[in-house]
Amino acid sequence: MNTDVTQREFPWGPASDGLDQPYWDGLLAGELRLQRCGNCAEWIWGPQWICGHCHTFDPGWEATPAIGTVYSWARSHYPFISELADRVPYVTVLVELPGAGNRRVLGILTGDDTDIRIGDPVVGHIELDEGATWPLLRWRRREGAQA
Structure with missing residues (x-):
């Protein structure tokens, strides 16, 4: 893992213990990866040992x-993360993945986001x-779909 100081200016990326490294590698590869137990097939999120x-x-x-x-959402009018200051207000969503x-x-x-x-x-x-x-997973509403 590259620990160059310039990479630390953004508050996201793999944890120092490496547990979530496959998640971030998946985003780099263009896919969403979550843990799944090979024994019982249970999906796991957040990452666990x-x-x-x-x-x-x-x-x-x-x-x-x-x-x-x-599943839930919140509109932020204050840039809690300085890297998002130019995007306020922004909507954070909690998305349920069937x-x-x-x-x-x-x-x-x-x-x-209206x-x-x-x-x-x-x-x-x-x-x-x-x-x-490191890239981020972001969400947009599906075109033509109704809840």
Whole structure:
């Protein structure tokens, strides 16, 4: 892992313990990867060293479709993360992923964020901000889809 100081100017990327490294590598490869237990097939998020369902160690990582529905959302009018200061107000969504055992992941909603509702169908897309080392999963509402 490269620990160059210039990479630390953005507050996202792999944790120092390496547990979530496959998630970030997946984003670099253009896919959403979550943990899945090879023993009981339980989906796991956030990353864990052990499956909470069957207690098997070292769950694997699988690609899953970045398609889901808005489970919850919040509009931020203050830039809690300085790298998002030029984007306020912005909407953070908690997205439920039916293709991954209904696990929920966070992200920023891009595009039209007016009248956002719980249950809105969304699709993930991966963006690499200028100067950042690691991309982020962001969400937009699916065209023509109704909740």
